[in-house]
Amino acid sequence: MWRRYLMWFAHEHVDFRHAEMQSILTLFNIPIKFVEKPCVLKPYWIVELPSEEIVKKIASRSVLIKNCIELWGRAKTESQLHENLRSALKNDTGEWIMQKSCNADASDRHICPSTLIQACCSADKSFKVEVETFCKHFSMQEKIAKIESFSYLPLEGAVKLKNPDVTLAYLEFYGVDPNNVPEKPYDLFFGKWVADGQRDLIQVHSLKKRQFIGNTSMDAQLSIIMANQAQVKAGDMVLDPFVGSGSLLVAAAHFGAYVLGSDIDFMMLHARTRPTRVGQKVRNKDESIRANMRQYGTESRYVDVVVSDFSLPTWHERLMLDAIITDPPYGVREPTEKIGIERENYTLSEEHLVNHIPSKVEYGLSHIYRDLLNFAAKHLVLGRRLVCWYPLVREEYREDQLPWHPCLKLVANSEQVLSKLTSRRLLTYEKIHDEVPDVPIDHNGGVHNFREKYFCMGEQTRRERKEKRAEEMATNAANRALTVNIT
Ligand SMILES: C[S@@+](CC[C@H](N)C(=O)[O-])C[C@H]1O[C@@H](n2cnc3c(N)ncnc32)[C@H](O)[C@@H]1O
CATH class of the missing domain: 3.30.2130.30 (VC0802-like)
Structure with missing residues (x-):
């Protein structure tokens, strides 16, 4: 009844x-x-x-x-x-x-x-x-x-x-x-x-108590919402191609998925970046995504993470995923970059090959989302989901300008307001067709210049505000010293 x-x-x-x-x-x-x-x-x-x-x-x-x-x-x-x-x-x-x-x-x-x-x-x-x-x-x-x-x-x-x-x-x-x-x-x-x-999971998975976090770690509640949007279930294979500190993998593994990730940032994946916690001077030796999984009892579902540039083909043609959940870079708190070089016909000499650290070029947001949707269309199991954040200038938002792909149907679109002017939307796409070719870049998309607009509008990160304040204070101090010297 x-x-x-x-x-x-x-x-x-x-x-x-x-x-x-x-x-x-x-x-x-x-x-x-x-x-x-x-x-x-x-x-x-x-x-x-x-x-x-x-x-x-x-x-x-x-x-x-x-x-x-x-x-x-x-x-x-x-x-x-x-x-x-x-x-x-x-x-x-x-x-x-x-x-x-x-x-x-x-x-x-x-x-x-x-x-x-x-x-x-x-x-x-x-x-x-x-x-x-x-x-x-x-x-x-x-x-x-x-x-x-x-x-x-x-x-x-x-x-x-x-x-x-x-x-x-x-x-x-x-x-x-x-x-x-x-x-x-x-x-x-x-x-x-x-x-x-x-609701208890928000405390259990809280970033405050998590072993390894980064500057852009996704909070526990939103990570769980993303795993739910992706309909993650036991035995699924889930990928985050912009994995960072792996917060989204933590949530997916909690619901029983096997998880893997990739990120361009070697330092991040090896937990060598500057510590994120206030007061922490150096990172602990045991900080890693795997250690986070261990902390929550889900290590057995951790497949691995690899250092790789998402703009380049890394994965086997036949890799099939049950879900892709990700938070790509917006160019605000971390750069949007891919491996490349502006100079034409650049070749690397043999002697430099071994220790070569590749240079990077801008990876515009329209390119990131085009690659992401093309990748999802190819590697998702039919009927399964891609869940990703998408940054926006609020007054410019138009649903018809969201990233699209003929294989993927937008099934949910929720807004998280970040400031008076900006927000990000959690987009959920479901794969509805197979065998459709890649789509070209959509130049109408409103996001490709999100970064410029963000900074033009005077939106600054906390760190940047702090750095700017420190710079001003140093300039003032130098001016004062100069005045004292002159007088
Ligand atoms: C918003 S952060 C993701 C944070 C992550 N969700 C977490 O909880 O820690 C975006 C990540 O994308 C990575 N990234 C930027 N450009 C990339 C590229 N071309 N290929 C792969 N990863 C990239 C950055 O290094 C960064 O870790």
Whole structure:
């Protein structure tokens, strides 16, 4: 029997909520019915799903879900919620009853079947009630008073605060604006807790505690979202061709994939770059992507990383990948470069060959994304996904100018705002055709001059601001010294 659930989300990365859920639903082939249309201003969805097992499956993947509740009651006021629950105790129809309200101030009444409540009430089922409020804080005393207001429920089991058989949840929603919190909640919910989402992973995988990180390491939450967008599952083979410190591989390996990566930066892959952590002078000997995998217990899924320039063919023709997840360089915090030389007809003498470090030339963003989409079209298994970030000047964004390829269908596109002027979009492409030739570079794409625009608009990195300040201070000090000398 389909049941009604409240999916309570974290109120961050709101633009990614629908995309993440959709990816998880299609990954497990889960049908869903919306009881009301999702709204970005509300951190919850009310849905119907075929079973509790399915709800647990969704929660086992989503990092944006806080928890999932089997809904017993929902109302606009406390008294109405209690009235609905009391009526539910008498609802023997086995179905939800909807009663239209004739009072304009009151909401329609949704009364759950009594069987849902009765199933949790027997004497052998210990229970506890948790109170959660969104955008308002209540003292323990106030929470206890709220819990006691449900004492009419025929719960016969013992109260047990640690690991009870049943956890009941009471939630009050006071809107999303902390500067404009109403006296009374907008929405109230009561039901049985079913599962928590994967919010704990954000702490477990936090960059703060990770052994090896770099300047552009992707944070844990976004990395997990990317792995979900890519529908990564156990046994998949996943590549990040701009791997850096390997954050995206950590997330993919967590969901059971075998992971491999490549990066042009030898120093990065060998953890010889300047330490990223404040106060750390030299890198520890055991810093590496493999060490990160070991830290999270996924070393057995680490295939390898190689130093290689993505603009050059590195991989075997027949390499097939289940997912490509990547964050290419934007030219802001790291250069967009590929191996090459501006001079024509350049040849290297025999004697210089051994220790030669190749020179680099600009690898424009349009070229990077053309190469990335061509590579994905060739090396992805049909039906599988490429997930990549794409930087933008917000006011210039046009969906029809996003990178495209006839083999790849854009299935999700979520924006993360970086500043007033810039953002990046997480693009998810699904391979829909095989055997299509490479596409040429798209000169209409709005990104190829992202770097110039970024700096023209006065956007600077923290390091650059710091360097500029230090430069100004040095100049001032030199000027002062000069003035003293002159005088
Ligand atoms: C935004 S960073 C990726 C960060 C990574 N997601 C992480 O979590 O550490 C982009 C990476 O692309 C690499 N890169 C730049 N140009 C490249 C090229 N031509 N081929 C391969 N990698 C390149 C840079 O060295 C850098 O590590």
